[in-house]
Amino acid sequence: MARYPGLMLRILADDHPAIGPGKAQLVGLIDATGSISAAAREMRMSYRRAWQLVEALNASFIEPVVVTAVGGKRGGGAVVTAFGRELVKQFRAMEDKASQAIATDIEWLQRQMRKPPRPQRRK
Amino acid sequence: MARYPGLMLRILADDHPAIGPGKAQLVGLIDATGSISAAAREMRMSYRRAWQLVEALNASFIEPVVVTAVGGKRGGGAVVTAFGRELVKQFRAMEDKASQAIATDIEWLQRQMRKPPRPQRRK
DNA sequence: ATTCGTTATATCCGATGGAATATAACGAAG
DNA sequence: CTTCGTTATATTCCATCGGATATAACGAAT
Numbered sequence: 001m002a003r004y005p006g007l008m009l010r011i012l013a014d015d016h017p018a019i020g021p022g023k024a025q026l027v028g029l030i031d032a033t034g035s036i037s038a039a040a041r042e043m044r045m046s047y048r049r050a051w052q053l054v055e056a057l058n059a060s061f062i063e064p065v066v067v068t069a070v071g072g073k074r075g076g077g078a079v080v081t082a083f084g085r086e087l088v089k090q091f092r093a094m095e096d097k098a099s100q101a102i103a104t105d106i107e108w109l110q111r112q113m114r115k116p117p118r119p120q121r122r123k
Numbered sequence: 124m125a126r127y128p129g130l131m132l133r134i135l136a137d138d139h140p141a142i143g144p145g146k147a148q149l150v151g152l153i154d155a156t157g158s159i160s161a162a163a164r165e166m167r168m169s170y171r172r173a174w175q176l177v178e179a180l181n182a183s184f185i186e187p188v189v190v191t192a193v194g195g196k197r198g199g200g201a202v203v204t205a206f207g208r209e210l211v212k213q214f215r216a217m218e219d220k221a222s223q224a225i226a227t228d229i230e231w232l233q234r235q236m237r238k239p240p241r242p243q244r245r246k
Numbered sequence: 247a248t249t250c251g252t253t254a255t256a257t258c259c260g261a262t263g264g265a266a267t268a269t270a271a272c273g274a275a276g
Numbered sequence: 277c278t279t280c281g282t283t284a285t286a287t288t289c290c291a292t293c294g295g296a297t298a299t300a301a302c303g304a305a306t
Contacts, residue, residue: 008133008140009221011229012125013236037282046265051284061235068283071272075281083235090232094225098132101224102217106134109213112184112206113136160252169295174254191253194302198251 003092004099006106011091018060023053024091030054030066031080031088039078054078061087126215127222129229134214141183146176147214153177153189154203154211162201177201184210 002008002021010020017023029039040050057065065084070076080088099106125131125144133143140146152162163173180188188207193199203211222229 002135002138006135008135010131010133011232012129012131013233015125017131018232018236035282047283048266048285049264052264060237062237063235069273070283072274072282073280074274076272076274076283077281078283087232087235090228094228097224097228098221101220105213105217105220109134109141109210110136112186112210113141114183114185158252170253171255171296172294175294192303193253195252195304196250197304199253199302199304200251201253 003095006110007095007099007102009095009098011094013060019057019087019091021095023057024088026050026053027057027065027080027084027088030078031085034077034079036066036068036078057084126218129233130218130222130225132218132221134217136183142180142210142214144218146180147211149173149176150180150188150203150207150211153201154208157200157202159189159191159201180207 008021010017012018026039026043026045029042030036033039033042036050036054037047040047043050054066054068061083063083064081065087066078066080068076068078131144133140135141149162149166149168152165153159156162156165159173159177160170163170166173177189177191184206186206187204188210189201189203191199191201
């Protein structure tokens with residue numbers, strides 16, 4: 001999910017996550033597919049969850065991030081607003097900048113990490 | 124919990140959080156108090172949880188972060204290793220650098236945020 | 247030997263989150 | 277008016293997480 005290995009960045013609003021890697025990817029996929037459900041399918045996420053994330057996004061910001069239409073041709077759909085696109089773009093840029101800023105630190109840190117014997121969750 | 128308003132940074136090992144704001148704070152408190160349970164009390168965290176986090180930290184890195192002693196004077200205690208101190212220091216430095224690198228972006232983003240009507244969790 | 251506070255560990259339980267499922271509403275296309 | 281795929285919403289179920297609690301082990305100090 002994280003675009004940069006070893007780094008996860010989230011932007012908070014009042015200590016609650018406003019946008020992070022997951023929402024950014026979701027909005028990107030909605031933009032690509034024109035549908036919340038299609039984006040959810042691609043992320044192997046339940047429609048309900050994806051819809052909740054979209055709801056949270058729209059509630060977090062002044063301008064809507066995703067606008068939806070119900071019924072009609074192909075049942076409806078979802079469109080990412082210009083602001084939504086800008087939001088994702090900005091967030092990706094932040095990931096880039098942050099990653100650059102601490103790249104050497106991350107390398108050092110990862111050199112201190114134990115590789116194999118990490119108890120991973122079962123499939 | 125996040126030291127910088129609007130930013131949360133986590134360092135991942137194989138997509139699992141190796142260190143983040145919570146563990147960093149916990150290690151800092153263990154260093155200050157010399158005890159896992161005292162640190163947990165200060166963070167209003169159950170001892171079990173704190174102990175699990177310490178276990179995860181020690182499992183994530185080659186060198187131990189916290190070493191513990193059982194029994195004896197005052198029942199035992201926990202000591203943050205030199206590496207542990209360095210780890211926290213490095214992580215804090217990463218937060219600083221990342222925060223600086225994206226400060227203007229965060230300002231822009233927060234200007235787009237809806238302030239009051241965010242459904243906050245109940246106490 | 248007793249005391250004491252801590253680490254270590256197990257067990258139980260409640261809250262939370264998310265998946266799965268079902269259903270309704272919708273509106274353009276045919 | 278029927279069809280169709282989607283949004284929207286409620287309901288149910290289950291896994292996971294963490295808090296609460298209890299207990300054992302420990303070892304220095306008394």
